[in-house]
Amino acid sequence: MDRLSVSLPGLSLKNPIMPASGCFGFGREYSQFYDLSELGSIMIKATTPHPRAGNPVPRVAETSSGMLNAIGLQNPGLEKVIETELPWLEQFDLPIIANIAGSEAEDYIKVAEKISAAKNVAALELNISCPNVKEGGIAFGTDPETARNLTAKVKEVSQVPVYVKLSPNVTSITEMAKACEEGGADGLTMINTLVGMRLDHKTGKPVIANKTGGLSGPAIKPVALRMVYEVSQQTTLPIIAMGGISSAWDVIDFISAGASAAAVGTANFVNPFVCQEIIQELPSILDELGADHILDLRGRSWMRHGEAAGHRA
Amino acid sequence: MDRLSVSLPGLSLKNPIMPASGCFGFGREYSQFYDLSELGSIMIKATTPHPRAGNPVPRVAETSSGMLNAIGLQNPGLEKVIETELPWLEQFDLPIIANIAGSEAEDYIKVAEKISAAKNVAALELNISCPNVKEGGIAFGTDPETARNLTAKVKEVSQVPVYVKLSPNVTSITEMAKACEEGGADGLTMINTLVGMRLDHKTGKPVIANKTGGLSGPAIKPVALRMVYEVSQQTTLPIIAMGGISSAWDVIDFISAGASAAAVGTANFVNPFVCQEIIQELPSILDELGADHILDLRGRSWMRHGEAAGHRA
Amino acid sequence: MIREQMKVLGNKKLAHQIYEMTLSGELVSLIRTPGQFVHIRTSSGNDPLLRRPISISSYNQEENTMTVIYRASGLGTKQMAESPYDTIDVLGPLGSGYQVNEDVKGKSMLLIGGGIGVPPLYELSKQLVEKGASVTHVLGFESARVVFYEKEFSELGQTLIATADGSHGCKGFVTNVIEQQGLIHADAFYACGPVPMLAAVEEQLAHIPGFVSMEQRMGCGVGACLACVCEVKDPDVPYKKVCTDGPVFRKGELIYG
Amino acid sequence: MIREQMKVLGNKKLAHQIYEMTLSGELVSLIRTPGQFVHIRTSSGNDPLLRRPISISSYNQEENTMTVIYRASGLGTKQMAESPYDTIDVLGPLGSGYQVNEDVKGKSMLLIGGGIGVPPLYELSKQLVEKGASVTHVLGFESARVVFYEKEFSELGQTLIATADGSHGCKGFVTNVIEQQGLIHADAFYACGPVPMLAAVEEQLAHIPGFVSMEQRMGCGVGACLACVCEVKDPDVPYKKVCTDGPVFRKGELIYG
Ligand SMILES: Cc1cc2nc3c(=O)[nH]c(=O)nc-3n(C[C@H](O)[C@H](O)[C@H](O)COP(=O)(O)OP(=O)(O)OC[C@H]3O[C@@H](n4cnc5c(N)ncnc54)[C@H](O)[C@@H]3O)c2cc1C
Ligand SMILES: Cc1cc2nc3c(=O)[nH]c(=O)nc-3n(C[C@H](O)[C@H](O)[C@H](O)COP(=O)(O)OP(=O)(O)OC[C@H]3O[C@@H](n4cnc5c(N)ncnc54)[C@H](O)[C@@H]3O)c2cc1C
Ligand SMILES: Cc1cc2nc3c(=O)[nH]c(=O)nc-3n(C[C@H](O)[C@H](O)[C@H](O)COP(=O)(O)O)c2cc1C
Ligand SMILES: Cc1cc2nc3c(=O)[nH]c(=O)nc-3n(C[C@H](O)[C@H](O)[C@H](O)COP(=O)(O)O)c2cc1C
C-alpha cells in the first residue's frame, strides 16, 4: 500500500511526514523512542561552516499555544556533521534533508557544496529565515532580490535539489516564493517562525536572552496555512509545510492548502512520538475522507471540483 | 489617586484601558454589564462613508488560543453613527476614539472630516490594516508611501488628533510606523490582526466565507509585544497597544514594551467584564511592582536603568 | 444577562456523543422564554478560547436549575463532557426565544426538531402544554444511536421519530413524516435544527404561522461582534444577529443561503 | 525513557503553594539515580503547550510509585495542583542524577537544598543513609510558610533550616548556616537550588568534592532542541545540556553566568 508515498525533487518519501529542522537534532535523541526509518525524512538541525555556540540562555519561553525560541543556530559545524552525524544516520532507511545556514552567501555556498555530496543527503533546505541570529538568516529571507541570488548561487554548487525555507515575517510571501522560484529553487519549505517576544512580569525585561525569539507551535498554524494556501496557487514548486502541526488532521489541512508534505517541529517536544503517531493515523483518515492517496487531497481548499492533484508517487 | 491616568494627544484618559475597535460595537451591548464610564475610552467599530453589509457568513473560526474573523467592516455608515451611536455614547464620561475605514482615500477623508466634528470624538483611529475587505484596508497599511500620504490627507481635515492603526502583516513595522509619523500622525495603535486561515477537516475548504480572516487573541500576543517593543524605540509617537490582551498583567507587559495605553479586543468575547476587571486589578499590581504610576513602567523592557518614563498625565 | 460560575449538578450521557448537563445558579431566574441559550466557557485556559452557544433545554425557576443537552463533537463540547469540575463558567441567558402566550390554548402545535436542534423544543413543549395547547413532535436524527428524549417528549404529546438511515422510527426526514402523517394542518409550527431542515419545513408549512431557531458561529454572543449574522428578506435590514435578534425568528423572515 | 499516562495516587498540599504528587506506573522501574527528573504535561489542550520539568523526589521500585514535590506558581504547575484527573502524562525518567556508590559508606555528606531544589535531595539522602553514609541537611527557604519535609529529612540525619526572613530556623542563607555550624569539613556535598546558591556553595566548599543540580528552561527535555544549555569551564565544550548531560554536574564543571 503506497497511499502515503510522495515523490518530490530529490526525495522519494515513503510518507510525507518528517521532523522540522532544529526540533529533532540529528535524530539521536528521538531514536530512543522509535525506529526513525518509519519517518518520511528528517530535516536535520541547521549546519553552518564552523561550529556555533549559539545564543546565551534563556533560549526558550512559552506563550499561549506556542513557544518562542532563540537557539541561535548552535551546531557542531559542517565537518562534524559530515563526519559523525550523517554517517550515523545512514543506519536508517531515509533520505535526509540538510538545513543549511550562515551569515553570508559564502557560508551557504560552502556548506551546500560539501553537504550535498554526502551519501544520504537527498535535498538541501536553505534556511534564509532564521530570526535569531544577528547577521544573515532572516535578512536573506525578507528581500526577494537577495533570496533569488542566494538560491541561484547555491543551486550552482549543490549536487541535490534545493528547497528554500521561507520566513513568514514579510509583507508578501508569494513575492518571496516567486523570487526563489526564479532563482531556481526545486521546492519550498514554509514557514519558519514569526518573530515574537515575552517579557518577565516582574522585571519587565525580555525573558529570552536574545530579547526576541521565533514563535512556533499551534498558535501560528492559521498563519502558516494561509501562506501555504497563497503560495501553492502562485508557484508550481512543491511545498513542504510546517507551522503548528501536531496531529494527522493538521497534516491533512496543510495538504488541502496545497502542500505536498508536512514537517512537525514544536510538537515533538510535547509528544516525542508525534511523528510516528501521525504516520499511523493517516490511513484511517484517508479512509474517512474517501481518498485513495494522500495527495488526492492536495490543494482541495482552492481547487475547483474535479481538478487533478499532483506530485503523487 | 491618579495612578492610572494617562494623557495622550487629544485623549485625557482616567485609565489607559479601552475596548479595541470591532470588539465592542458602539458600546450598547456591554453597557448591560457595567458602567462604561469606568473605561478609559472606547474605540468604536470601524465607520465607513456608507452603510456596509459586511461579508457573508461564517465570519469567525476558532484557532488554538485565537480566533479568525472576517466581519468585513459591517457598520451602519457615517450618518447613522453620527446621528445615533455617538449621541447615545454621550451619556458616558468618556472620550471616544472613532475607527475609520474605507476603500479609497476619499472615503477616509470624508469620514474623518465629519466624525472628528462630533462632540465626544476625541481622536481618530485610521484603520489602514483591515485584512478582510477586498479593496482598501490592508492595502493602505502595507505600503509606507501610501500610508504616509493617507495620514497627511486625513490630518488636514481632522479636527482631532489622528492615530494610525498598523498592520502586523509587513516585513518592517518600524518602516510603516515612521512613514505614519512623517505623514503627521499623532499616535499609533497596534496591532491589527495577522492574516490567517482555517480549513474544514471534512471538505478541506476554508471555514470562513471570506476564505482568509484576521487572527486575534492570546496567540498573537508575542508578535504584538515584539512590534510595540520595536516601534516604541524607533518613533516618538505614543502607542495604544493591542493584540491578545486579556489580563492586567498583559497590560503591564505592553506598557513595559513601550505602549502608553492598551486596548482589549477578543477577550471581551470570552469575558464581557474583562476591561472592568483589568482596571480594578491594576492598582494592586502597581503596588506589587512598587510603581506609583502605571507609566513609570513604560518602556522598561528596553530602557536603561534610571531613565525616565513618559506621557504621564 | 450575567456571567456565573454555575454549579454542575449532573452531566450524564443520553446517547452516542449526546450529554445532558444540569446546572444551578442565579442565571436561571433571568430566563424569559424557551429557546434562549447560554454561552459556555469549557476551558480555564486559552484553548479553546471562545465560548460555546448551547440552548437551554429546560429550566425550573423555583429551584434555580436548568439543563442543557449537547453533542460532544469538537474540542469544547468534548471538554464539557469530560469535565470533572463541579462548576462551569456560563454567560446568559442570551437571545430571544419562542413567545408562549395565553392564546395558544386549544391550538394544535407542531414542534419540529433536527439533531441537536431538538433540546430547546422540550421546554417549549412543556410550556405550550401547560398553557393548554396540544402538541405533536416530529424529531429527526441521523440514526437510532443518537436519539434522545423520546420518552420525555412522548409524555407531553404525540412524538414521531425520523432517522436518516431508518434505524429508528420512520426512514427519512422530518418533512417526510409531516407529509405522511398529515400534520400540515397544525395551527402553528416551531422548528429548530440544521438550515436545510428549516428551509424545507418553511416551504412545506408555508400556509401556517411558524417560528424557526437559527444557528450561526458566534464570537461574543451578546450582539457586539457581528459574527453571527443571517440574511433577512426585509431589504432595509441587510442582516440580523442570531445572538440577539434571534436565535428564534418568525417564519419567512430569513433568507437561507 | 517512556511516555506514560501515570496514575495519580495523591496530590496533597505540603505548605504554601507547595504540593506533593504521588504517581504510579511503569516509568518508575526505569529510574536509575536520585536527581533524575520527569517532564510533565499539565494540560490536554495547547495551553500551556510545553511540559514542565520536575525532579523525582522519591521512588519505590518495588511498588512502582514515585513522588514529585512542586511549587504551584505559574500556569502549568497551578494546573497540576488543581487537577481533578486521576492520570497525568509523564515523560521520563530524564537526565542523569547523583551517583550513589558503595564507597559512600562511613562518610559524612552535606546535602544543601534551596526552595524547590530541596525535593530531589530526599531520595538522595535516603540512598546515602542506606549505603551507610551519615548525612547533614541544610535547607534554605524564603520563609516559614513554604518549609516542607523538615520531619522527613530529620529522620535521616541532622537537618538545619535557614529562612531568608528568619521566620523559621536560622535567618539567612544556607551558606550562613554551613559557616556557623562548621559544616565545611564534610567529605562531600550535594546541592540543588537556585543558581546564586549553587555558585555560593561551590565557592564556600571549594576544598571538598561536590555535585550540583542545575535548572534551565527546557523545550524537549531529551537533548534535541538545545534550549537548556549551560556554560562549562572546559573550553573544548562550549555548552552542556541540562536535560541530558545534567541536571547533576560535578562541582567546578559549570560557569555560573
Ligand atoms: C443559538 C445556538 C444554540 C445551540 N444549541 C445547541 C444545543 O442545545 N446543543 C448542542 O449540542 N449544540 C447547540 N448548538 C451548536 C453548538 O454551539 C456547537 O455544536 C458547538 O459550538 C460546537 O463546539 P465544539 O467544541 O464541539 O466544536 P469545535 O469544532 O471545536 O468548534 C469550533 C468553533 O466553531 C463553532 N461551532 C461549531 N459548530 C457550530 C454550530 N453548529 N453552531 C455554532 N457554532 C459552531 C464553535 O462554537 C467554535 O467556536 C447551538 C448553536 C447556537 C448558535
Ligand atoms: C531539572 C529540573 C528539575 C526541577 N525540579 C523541580 C521540582 O522538583 N519542583 C519544582 O517545583 N520545580 C522544579 N523545577 C522548576 C520547574 O520546572 C518550574 O518551576 C516550572 O516549570 C514552572 O512552571 P509554571 O507552570 O509554574 O510556570 P510558568 O511561568 O507558566 O512557566 C513558563 C515556562 O517557563 C518555564 N520555567 C519557569 N520557571 C522555570 C524554572 N525555574 N526552571 C525551568 N523552567 C522554568 C516553564 O517550564 C515553562 O516552559 C525543576 C526544573 C528543572 C529544569
Ligand atoms: C527550538 C527550535 C529550533 C529551531 N531550529 C531551526 C533551525 O535550525 N533551522 C530552521 O530552518 N528552522 C528551525 N526552527 C524552525 C522549525 O523548523 C519550524 O519551521 C517552526 O518551528 C515552525 O514549525 P512548528 O510550529 O511545528 O514548530 C526551529 C524551531 C524551534 C522551535
Ligand atoms: C470580530 C473582530 C472585529 C474587528 N473589527 C475591527 C474594526 O472594525 N476595525 C479595526 O481597526 N480593528 C478591528 N478588529 C481588530 C481589533 O481591534 C484588534 O486590533 C485585534 O483583534 C487584536 O486585538 P485582540 O487580540 O485583543 O483581539 C476586529 C477584531 C475582531 C476580533
Ligand code: FES
Ligand atoms: S455573536 Fe457577536 S454579534 Fe452575535
Ligand code: FES
Ligand atoms: S530541553 Fe531540549 S535539549 Fe535540553
